[in-house]
Amino acid sequence: MTTTTTKTYLQAISDGLREEMRRDGRVFLIGEDIGVYGGAFKVTQGFLQEFGEDRVIDSPLSETAIVGSCTGAALMGMRPVCEMQFSDFVSCAFDQLVTVAAKQHYRVGTPVPIVVRLPSGGGFSGGPFHSQNPEGFFAHCPGLKIACPATPADAKGLIVQAIRDPNPVLFFEHKHLYRRIKGEVPDGEHAVELGKARLHREGSDLSIITYGAMVYTAEEAAQLAEERDGTSVEIVDLRTVTPWDRQAVLESAAKTSKVIVLHEDTHTSGFGAEIAATIAEEAFEDLDGPVLRVTAPDTPVPFSPPLEKAFLPQTEDVLATIDKLASY
């Protein structure tokens, strides 16, 4: 029987990484300040001491070299896991990911099993460059996989599975969940399949499709809606954006006939557009109302608290959208 322990989201990622490194000598870490300093968020604290300089590499400030060298090491049979200090900086490795890592297997059949860890998301005045959720850009790139865990258990299970996956995986870690969210995490080996959504909350009146930190915003709104007038909201946590669990989403849409898509990333061509378009295409006859999107607006992430609050999707925004759709 699997035992569990209560852990923060951050601890869960850290444990997943550490356990996988103990299990598999091919796994190594590379990134800026991940060794001596233990990472900007301390996810790899103590790793240098346990695994040594060869497996925990403090790299130069070189996102292109970090990702590119992971690709090379992976082609030689290693299982590299790199960290972008903030997910925002992945823009500096865009070409290596989209051009090299994502396409190498299709082109010449050689797998590139790398993991890129990406502390992401806003909520603490990080400003335009320490708050973004860049998964939307990469969702458009065939050949990459993308995980966005919401719970500590999934954070552990998905980082482990990401390492084992034979493809490049972008692993988004929402910074606002790191120390704020605690949950039961299975002890010992625990892997969560990429591409399987989690039914976060069952409901019958409408569905919210979301992932990452917004799962909690959805949950708050759902609770308020229920308390207020008994509206029963279902929440589907995608867990991974690529591949994404179309079946779970379409089933929920068929069940409730009303769907809200929610993400913290910006609106236009965000992944929510793909979800909404797919539902509109494949569940057209199931729908009793339009698929509504609740997202950040099409702006950079502003710094000042009143602006950032207006930018980030809030519980009230979701609640208002629930009302709008419920009464449709």
Next chain:
Amino acid sequence: MTTTTTKTYLQAISDGLREEMRRDGRVFLIGEDIGVYGGAFKVTQGFLQEFGEDRVIDSPLSETAIVGSCTGAALMGMRPVCEMQFSDFVSCAFDQLVTVAAKQHYRVGTPVPIVVRLPSGGGFSGGPFHSQNPEGFFAHCPGLKIACPATPADAKGLIVQAIRDPNPVLFFEHKHLYRRIKGEVPDGEHAVELGKARLHREGSDLSIITYGAMVYTAEEAAQLAEERDGTSVEIVDLRTVTPWDRQAVLESAAKTSKVIVLHEDTHTSGFGAEIAATIAEEAFEDLDGPVLRVTAPDTPVPFSPPLEKAFLPQTEDVLATIDKLASY
């Protein structure tokens, strides 16, 4: 009265550029092989001779420096126009575009009037790196504008307007249209507003929303559908992806009640998802059928002709989708 001349798409771009350079001494060009060689596609042939080395700069192979230096020159009051040799290489300037150029005005109020010319698109065995349509990635980035002309007249009018626009504009030139497509182009000054769609073909049974080279694929399919059984297909050519003409699209959707979204870019999180999601959200009650997307599949662009043919949306694919939707 405006006179017109029959020109290729390529000539139209070339003329637009040349005329704007003659009108405005602040406009200069920078890119790889655009001077002595006249550009990989000869769009700037003769420019070095006419405008000299200062205004037609053969740069080193440095997409980051090309775009970044355009941003700097623009901040100093120039109107730089750079060329990526193939649009595929814009991945090497992703950070400069998305992080610097796109966000500088929002952050500190300084306009960045640059144009990035991007020869794009497939259809001649260019393979995974000389055939892409990367507009989908950039459509997700607030602060950038994106033009994708289909006709020679629009190619001229939009390159001129892109240069005059106070924002960074990505100007996609479909390589397959360069010499294949001819049309009437207004002589002399001619600018086309960014964000206004063009009704390419009027129809009443269903609408195809598209842009770029796919306008011609849509047209072929529409003609075939009409000849065959009188199905009347409307075609809306977006002309620009950012900003995009939501109103024109929603009006067409309201008129025909059935919409196909068509683009050459790959499927998941392509700009078609945004269009389809918006229609499904805002024209829900107008629709008599699901919004269907016809796009390339989620793979890199394959090289070998039978594979590339299977990859690119073909007239038959559009026709089959017309049939499916018409009989819905």
Next chain:
Amino acid sequence: MAVAREAAPVESAEEVREADLDREDLIQIYRNMLITRGIEERGHILYRQGKIPGSFYTGRGNEGAAVGVATAMRVDDVGAPIQRDMGVHVTRGTEPWRIFAQYMGRADGLSAGKDGNVHMADLRLGLIAMVSHLPAMLPVATGCALAFKLRREHRVAVGWCGDGAAARGDAHEAMNLAGVHHLPIVFIIDNNQYAYSTPNRLEYGVDHLADRAEAYGFEGVVVDGTDVLTVYREAHRAIEKARDGGGPTLLELVTLRMEGHAVHDDAFYVPRELLEAYGRKDPIERYRRWLKEQSILDEVAEDAMSADVKKLLNDAARRAEESASPEPEQTLQGVYAEPEELDTPHHR
């Protein structure tokens, strides 16, 4: 094998005059350094008081480097300073109250609350606001220099970069382009020996970053960044050389980051002895001693200046605290520029 020149320290007042500085300039330099440190010290207090959101960075130890370079720039030169270069903003005339307003995310901050901390600059003062992504502003500064060259203006661009950030491709592409076109640009590397927790030896494998200049076809100079006068002299030389068509120079200004990467970081990884050694080379204290030795500053003048700077910063902090936060509606404003905005002296 080091190939860069190592700058000899400025010794005499004679040398200083040769470098175009009069008594007033020398005092102004001191004042700018005091204001620079004062802004950051006060900012740190405000931060601990919870009045500044986000994170907070200081450039303690870099005041001489930043003020020295900025003093050598002419009014129509432009620069793209980075996270340790508060002294550049101060020297170019940015009003301290607007910097505090920036820290606090107020509407009167240099980014009007859209961005925070050192991600700011006033283009009317010839400064370009950095992005976080380092050193993405080097290609941008290179483009400024390109514009000057194309227009045959006698202006110079200055681009800053950290020792850590010099590892990124943007640094290479910018320096290479500047070298090929012999552009009027000076590259400054603020080498404070660390990139966050990463020491120089894990950032690059060569003796001096200034050695790289050679590989781009221009001169590199290693300078003691704690010595404001030497920094000034070398920056002045390099900037005027660039202005006269002599092409780029790379100046590596060696200091030590005297505090953590940001104020959450206690910098446990920096050896005590190193901190102590550089503590003794504090750029402000060093320069103060020199001013006194040269009888440029006496007790009276010094006290007056301290009082004055204190008042300036008190007023500035108060004014910033009293200033308004941006309205939430501003969130949606300003993503795109309007055509009228191009109608400035720059853009005409």
Next chain:
Amino acid sequence: MAVAREAAPVESAEEVREADLDREDLIQIYRNMLITRGIEERGHILYRQGKIPGSFYTGRGNEGAAVGVATAMRVDDVGAPIQRDMGVHVTRGTEPWRIFAQYMGRADGLSAGKDGNVHMADLRLGLIAMVSHLPAMLPVATGCALAFKLRREHRVAVGWCGDGAAARGDAHEAMNLAGVHHLPIVFIIDNNQYAYSTPNRLEYGVDHLADRAEAYGFEGVVVDGTDVLTVYREAHRAIEKARDGGGPTLLELVTLRMEGHAVHDDAFYVPRELLEAYGRKDPIERYRRWLKEQSILDEVAEDAMSADVKKLLNDAARRAEESASPEPEQTLQGVYAEPEELDTPHHR
């Protein structure tokens, strides 16, 4: 000021023996060069016959450089060659018929029709397929070297880059990382004096690209790339130095691109005299003369080899032409790898 060493030419047979080449190796080198040129010449004909889709690139003039380096690699070394390095594929044992099949987009091509022309490699032969984006494979090659170092394997990675591509950030980041970690890698710059139409003087502002090595903490060497034996000797030294823990080396192999960028390009921008000068230094002809002088090759052997290579290529072209095109369904296959695929000797 050039800082890189300029390699002295190999003069005597003695030196060649010192560099670990026996008579058989010397003949094999010649044969590989002939096959290399033969593949590209024949490819060009097939292209003009409309049998090869897309565009077509040749490496004429670079045969010695490519074969020389590849000959110096050991069987378990790995390399990431670029667009002028057909000789590397040939030397490592890629079957010519599969290269023709690659050109033609056939199912038996090295990329099974998914990619075209030189975007190919057989990882089982220790080669990594380039992407178009230059020089994106340098960081990748650096990662191979990192893996070797971490696993304490005595293997070396070789990363290729053009003179033009050396301007991009990827080159810098890769070399810097390799320098910091003293990785077992050799960087080769195929300096054929042009990047498409862009001459060296518009690509970089320094005498030799090899001068850059110094700025990353390792040695740079300028080598006459038309001289296969000198290339071999320098590559051999550098590779064995890397294997022995001596860290990276940068070899700049100077040649001239003897044809257009691709075959659509008549290279009008390359001065005639330059082409004539390098025509006289044709690497195959030069080496052929040397082999004859040294009596390693006589007329009879040469004729036999020519006939043999001709037959090889005839058969190869025929086999490729007869081979199947990929099925359209293949378009959707292979975007993602399956777990079983990691179950190779490499990946265990």
